[in-house]
Amino acid sequence: MxxxxxxxxxxxxxxxxxxxxxxxxxxxxxxxxxxxxxxxxxxxxxxxxxxxxxxxxxxxxxxxxxxxxxxxxxxxxxxxxxxxxxxxxxxxxxxxxxxxxxxxxxxxxxxxxxxxxxxxxxxxxxxxxxxxxxxxxxxxxxxxxxxxxxxxxIHTLDSSSFKGIQNLTYLDISDNQLTNISPGAFQPLSKLTVLRLRGNLLKVSALTALKEAHFLRDLDISSNALEGPVGPSTVPALSFLEILHLSDNTFASIRRGALSGLTNLTQLNLHNNQIDVLEDYAFKHLANLSHLDLSHNEIVAVSGASLAQLVNLAHLDLSHNFLRSLSADPLKSLHHLTELLLHDNDISMIDDGALTQHKDLQRFTIEDNPLNCDCLMAGFARWLREAKNLPQSDKAAAVCATPPHLEGALISRLSKNKLCDDEHVDAKVIDDPNYDYNRVIENIIDEDKDDSDLYGDKQDGLDDDMYDEEMEVPSEEDLPISKSKVRLVDSWYDDEEVHLSWALEPPSTRRYRCTGVTASKSGGLPKHVACHRAAPSNIILRGLKIDPLEKYTFCIALEEMDGEDTPMSLVLGCGASQMVRERAAYITMRPSTMVVPDREALRVSEVRSNVTSAGLLTVLISVMGIPAPKPQYVLPRSQRVSTPDTRYVSLHNCYVILAVLSKGSLVAQKDTPCQSTLEVSMEGFIRGPYEVCAKISKYKTDEMHPICVVPQLLDSVGSLEMKSSFKNLNTALVGIALGLMVIVIGLVWFVRKMLKKPAEFQAHRCFRPEPVPEENPRASYVMLTATSKV
Structure with a gap:
């Protein structure tokens, strides 16, 4: 070309x-x-x-x-x-x-x-x-x-190298081995306007010879051996020079009044040097400069005076440096700035008002920076929304790196309240039993609304928030506080998430969605965690690390929705301060299934359970009425119960519901497909007392969602008490069952001793252990006998 x-x-x-x-x-x-x-x-x-x-x-x-x-x-x-x-x-x-x-x-x-x-x-x-x-x-x-x-x-240029070609305007000597340019080498080239010296071995001292090229407009001396500071006389005075390339050298700084003889310079490229300091008034003589490339250097900070004289600057590239913040001072005199490139720095903070004067920017890159989304970023978030000429791709690249609960969130979608949600809470009042958590949540709850109609649904929900005044829905400040109460039913955590389950009192058929959750440790500040518009019964918090030895207080704000799915009121509430329980691991055998014509004959015939010293709860369940293929030989009963046997088949659409209760509270539940012999193990338990109940559910067709909760720590007792009971069992039946228990146990002992086979039991029976203390440290199974109500 x-x-x-x-x-x-x-x-x-x-x-x-x-x-x-x-x-x-x-x-x-x-x-x-x-x-x-x-x-x-x-x-x-x-x-x-x-x-x-x-x-x-x-x-x-x-x-x-x-x-x-x-x-x-x-x-x-x-x-x-x-x-x-x-x-x-x-x-x-x-x-x-x-x-x-x-x-x-x-x-x-x-x-x-x-x-x-x-x-x-x-x-x-x-x-x-x-x-x-x-x-x-x-x-x-x-x-x-x-x-x-x-x-x-070519190694050198002397005074006679270009004699006879005095009309030359373009000269390219790039990628040679030039180390020296003699004085007068360019004197014959009185019309030279473009000079390419890229990719040689020139040092700053060799550039003196350029003063003879009086009419140069475009000079490229990139990729040479130029080093030291860029000072006033680094390049000799060339009053017509407009474009200068000094990239890919080893310049270390830019001195005050640098390149003072290049008063008509409009483009300066200092890409990929080792510049770490821009002195005040570094470009004081370059008032006509419109493009400045300082990318791929080691600049840590830019002072307010270092760019002060660049009143015509339109393009500024500071990408791939080590800038830690962006303030208004360096940019306040750049009134014509249209492109500002800051990607790949260490910027964590952008001052409020840093970009107020630059709402007409056409390019602004800030990706690959550890942006900290706190209250100081509220001004920058609003500027992003108001920058009408900025491409959507540039806005989408401005994302939070910290705090963890906002990691990856689009800053342009975050409201001031969400950015400022951790401010001004006195830690001394957190332990006060009269501390009003509802007031805290009213003050720091995010003011955002779901704008899925504008931006589409997002799974994490963090980048779907806008200021309330930009939405055609009432703000939360305008919503009345509902008289309904909300109660924390359950809380547990694992390696990745914290799960909360809340219940409305009194129960309501309206739809509710979470707009804010705060979590506070004992003596700590409430921390706002995104709950992603989830239903109150299943709220998942990500980015919240739980200390198992600390007590936590969770507060929630729910929007009550009307028939048109518009917020009509707020429901506020807090749970009691408590330790969050770790999710219990469990292992359940899942056999193959088959269809059995007669389901009325199905019933739980036997339940046995025990807790070992290691905290492993094991429950063995026998179900009658499930036909099994004829085995080649019959195993002993003890082996059939304790060892999973694939010869026993399970039913389609038939489930055994196992519940573990402590002092009347449900601590674990598991729904398992029906099988003639089941073994269910759960970890994380200590000695009871517990109730272990099992029954048949014949018409369960939905997918299984087991509720797994580690029980509260309880004092150890001498033996493990176990029961099996149903909710519809009244007090009179319990009394009768207890009376029959003694008779049944006696019959069982007699029959087992005489006939060596398991006993048949009556329906509607709770499971209670025989109060016999263990005689050896090894775990032993306590036989609990009863039948279930079908």
């Missing part, structure tokens, strides 16, 4: 005449050519390629065919020297641009291009092995406008 300016005039003239045809040279064995642009021919061949191409193009031109070539790009194979005789074959073609490369050319013969000097405007000798500028070959190219000597082995 560097030669397109030289050939553009020819392209316009010839295209107006007739359609251009690419010369066909692919059939020739020594030169294969193709065309990718009009009037541009790209060829590859051996040392005879230039002769073949020149002869063919002259023949085409003589036949007046529309095959005129303005730019010829040739890659030669095995050529180390470029003789004038080879180039002379191109005379008479009317070339405006010529590029010759082989990867091996080390020498260009004197006067090599004299035969085409009349028309040649652009010359390229890139990707070769030239040790110096081929001055003697270029001397007579008085009309040459562009010269490309990139990717060679």
């Amino acid at each position: 560097w030669l397109m300016g030289a050939v553009s005039i020819l392209c316009v003239i010839t295209s107006a005449l007739s359609e251009w045809n690419c010369p066909e040279l692919s059939s020739r064995p020594s030169a294969e050519c193709s065309c990718d642009l009009p009037h541009t021919l790209r060829c590859a061949g051996d040392h005879t390629a230039l002769q073949i191409i020149g002869r063919h193009l002259r023949e085409q031109r003589a036949r007046n065919k529309n095959t005129a070539v303005s730019l010829l790009d040739v890659a030669l194979r095995g050529v180390t020297s470029l003789p004038s005789a080879s180039v002379a074959e191109l005379a008479g073609i009317g070339l405006h641009g010529l590029v010759i490369s082989s990867g091996d050319i080390k020498r260009v013969q004197q006067g090599a291009f004299n035969s085409i000097t009349a028309t040649l405007l652009a010359l390229g000798l890139p990707n070769n092995q030239l040790p110096s500028v081929p001055t003697e070959a270029l001397t007579h190219l008085a009309n040459l406008d562009r010269l490309d000597l990139s990717n060679n082995k």
